[in-house]
Amino acid sequence: MLFRVNQSSGIPLYLQLMEQVKHAVETGALRAGDQLPTIRKVAVDLVVNPNTVVRAYRELEHEGVIEVKHGSGAFIRETAVGRASVMRKAQAVVQSAIERLSSLDLSDEEIRRVFENELAQARTEKQLGKAKT
Amino acid sequence: MSDFIIETHQLTKSFKGQPALRGLDLRVPAGSIFGFLGRNGAGKTTTIKTLMGLLQPDGGTAMVFGMPATHEASSIKIRQRIGFVTEDKELYPYMTVEQIIRFTRAFYPKWRVDLERRYLQLFELPLKRKIPDLSKGMRSKLMLLLAISRGAELLILDEPTDGLDPAAIEDVLRELVRSAASGDTTIFFSSHQLHEVEGIADHIGIIDRGKMIVTGALDDLKAQYQRIQVVLGDWVSPPEHWVDGVEHIRQEGRVTSILASRNVDAIVQQAQSLPGATVERFPVTLKEIFLEHVRSN
Numbered sequence: 001m002l003f004r005v006n007q008s009s010g011i012p013l014y015l016q017l018m019e020q021v022k023h024a025v026e027t028g029a030l031r032a033g034d035q036l037p038t039i040r041k042v043a044v045d046l047v048v049n050p051n052t053v054v055r056a057y058r059e060l061e062h063e064g065v066i067e068v069k070h071g072s073g074a075f076i077r078e079t080a081v082g083r084a085s086v087m088r089k090a091q092a093v094v095q096s097a098i099e100r101l102s103s104l105d106l107s108d109e110e111i112r113r114v115f116e117n118e119l120a121q122a123r124t125e126k127q128l129g130k131a132k133t
Numbered sequence: 134m135s136d137f138i139i140e141t142h143q144l145t146k147s148f149k150g151q152p153a154l155r156g157l158d159l160r161v162p163a164g165s166i167f168g169f170l171g172r173n174g175a176g177k178t179t180t181i182k183t184l185m186g187l188l189q190p191d192g193g194t195a196m197v198f199g200m201p202a203t204h205e206a207s208s209i210k211i212r213q214r215i216g217f218v219t220e221d222k223e224l225y226p227y228m229t230v231e232q233i234i235r236f237t238r239a240f241y242p243k244w245r246v247d248l249e250r251r252y253l254q255l256f257e258l259p260l261k262r263k264i265p266d267l268s269k270g271m272r273s274k275l276m277l278l279l280a281i282s283r284g285a286e287l288l289i290l291d292e293p294t295d296g297l298d299p300a301a302i303e304d305v306l307r308e309l310v311r312s313a314a315s316g317d318t319t320i321f322f323s324s325h326q327l328h329e330v331e332g333i334a335d336h337i338g339i340i341d342r343g344k345m346i347v348t349g350a351l352d353d354l355k356a357q358y359q360r361i362q363v364v365l366g367d368w369v370s371p372p373e374h375w376v377d378g379v380e381h382i383r384q385e386g387r388v389t390s391i392l393a394s395r396n397v398d399a400i401v402q403q404a405q406s407l408p409g410a411t412v413e414r415f416p417v418t419l420k421e422i423f424l425e426h427v428r429s430n
Contacts, residue, residue, distance in 0.1 A: 007332050010416030012352045040314040047307045049166050049335040050314040055352065120414060124401055 003037075005046055013048055017056035022065060025080050026087040036066060036074040137196075138163045138287055138319045139184060144193035145343075146179055153179040154190065155343035161321050161336070166313050168334030168351075169323040172427055176343040177323040181291050184321075185217060197287070213241075215287040216280030218273070224264045230275060231260040234282075243284030252278040255304060269296035277305060281312055288312070290322035294329060302326075306333055331419040341427045351419070358417040361391040361400055366409020376400050381425055392417065392425055 005016050024030040036042075039057065043050040057074050060066045065080040101111045139161035146154040154176050161167045171177050182188040183195050186208030198214060200207035224233060234253075238244045253260070256274040259267075267275065273296055280288055293309075294302045310333055312318045324330050330337060331351070338348035347354065364387050365371065371389050375382070378396030382389060393400050397414065404412045 005332075007328055008418055008420075010355065010418040010421075012355045012416075013332075014352060040311075043310050043314045044307055047303065047310055047332055049333050050310065051165070051335045052352075117411070117413060120412070124398070124405065127398060128402070 003042055003046055005048060013052045014056040014059065017042070017053065018060055018065075021056075021060055022080075025065065025076060026084045026091075028084070030076050032076055032078045032081045034076045036076070038073060136163055137161055139167075139195075139197050139321060141180070141183075141195045142193055144180070144183065144190050144195055146183065146188065146190045153343055154183075154193075156193065157340065157343060158345050159338060160348070161319065163319055164313075164317065165336045166309065166320045166334050167322070168330035168337045169321060169340065170325065170327070170330060170337060170423060171323070171340035172325065175340045175427075177340060178291055179343075180340070181217075181219070181289055181323065184289060185212065185215070185219075214285060215289055216283050216285035217289045217291075218276040218280050218293050219291050224272065224275070226265050227263070229261055229263050230258050230267070233264065233275070234279065237279050237283070241283040245282050245284050248284075249278065249282040252281065252308070255308070256301075270298060270301055273297055274301065274305070277308070281308065286317060286319065288318060288320045288322070290320065292324060293322055294324065294326065302329065309333060327418075327420045327423055337419070339423055339426055346426050347422065354422060355417065355419075357395055357397075358422055359393055359397045360415040360417050360421070361393055361397065361404060362413045362415065363389040363391065363404040363407070364411040365389065365407060369408050369410070372403070372407070376403050392421065 003017055003020055005013050007013075009016070021030065021036065030036075036057070037045075039050055039053045042048075042053045057066065057068060061068050061074070064077060065083075066074045067077050068074045098111060101114075106114070137160045139159060141157055141159040144154050144157040144159075145152070157176065157180060159169075159180065169177055169180070179188065183190050184197055184202050186202050186205070189203060195202040197211045200211055202208055202211055225236075228236065234249060238249070252258075252274070256271075256278060258271060258275055258278070264272070264275075273293065277290075277293060280290070288309075290309075294305055297305060306329060309320055309322070313320055313333075334351055336349065337351050337354070339346050363371070367387075371382075371384070375391070376396055376399045378393050378400055379391055380394045381392040384390075389404075391400065391404075401412055401414060404410055
């Protein structure tokens with residue numbers, strides 16, 4: 001597994017690492033039982049704080065993506081791979097949406113913006129709904 | 134002992150009536166890599182010299198390993214347990230690289246010969262060369278070798294990458310990460326290279342005019358801070374009062390750009406309630422947080 005981080009994106013590094021593991025599971029680059037590199041190796045390779053990697057692994061464990069076995073390392077869980085098949089269905093939905101948007105002559109950048117705006121909107125509405133109940 | 138390896142409380146220091154520290158509160162958690170940020174003259178070096186017992190503060194307390202750094206006897210004990218790189222990078226000018234390593238090694242029973250060899254090779258230091266004949270970058274690397282090899286529990290580094298080329302900076306940062314990853318070392322380093330700090334630090338403190346103006350876990354700070362961009366409909370002017378948490382507002386044509394330090398959701402809601410508003414939120418880099426605070430302070 002090859003991690004990359006973008007120091008200047010403003011997105012916390014542990015979130016970037018988590019996304020990459022999840023993405024690798026979704027694409028099948030990582031399968032159930034596969035071992036992730038050690039915290040030390042990831043930290044030294046990427047020149048990031050070891051606690052950043054610890055946090056990413058801990059949150060991934062909390063979300064059920066990986067299992068951390070003491071002394072032997074972190075492994076992809078079976079259930080995470082089940083989730084990956086749902087994600088592949090989602091991929092198909094998004095793919096067809098993108099095709100339709102492209103036929104409207106929208107650029108990639110425009111599609112990305114529309115998508116992110118709607119997502120932010122939906123998130124705020126969800127939170128507003130929660131606040132009311 | 135507390136969970137903080139370094140803890141200062143209301144530290145003050147003036148030079149010839151010019152205040153350098155004005156009530157500095159600094160807390161460095163055990164096991165962290167702490168990035169100490171500030172402009173030139175903000176008080177970074179004064180703080181570091183106080184922690185090392187090289188300067189007596191006018192007021193306040195400074196504790197390292199739970200011992201007062203301001204008392205001669207405990208300061209000596211503290212210095213035996215830390216490795217340091219200071220700003221002036223002073224080394225005995227009559228010694229060669231080999232001699233100063235042998236000289237320093239004699240003082241530290243926990244000296245790590247394995248690390249010494251590793252860094253000699255990695256940093257390509259010429260053993261027989263005299264210290265004044267070394268480049269600035271080589272001198273920095275030599276000081277780092279001496280600091281790390283003594284097996285210290287705490288590294289205090291004043292601008293450790295100053296004068297290094299980009300490849301050497303990467304080497305040095307990687308070695309700092311390696312020593313932090315190997316267990317019990319806490320690293321406290323000052324810098325004004327924000328992108329360096331952003332990568333390897335897990336905690337930061339921003340000092341300005343002798344005071345700590347922002348401090349905390351870097352991920353928490355990044356979660357708290359966001360930039361909110363609002364595009365307003367024609368004839369709509371932005372509200373005079375925003376919800377609490379707005380640090381800074383910039384207006385460019387129809388776009389209002391807001392830096393928020395907390396209450397981001399409430400601010401977004403307020404923006405969305407304006408007629409015809411389009412609201413977007415963006416993550417914020419350490420650079421933006423830094424510039425925002427040192428400019429407005």
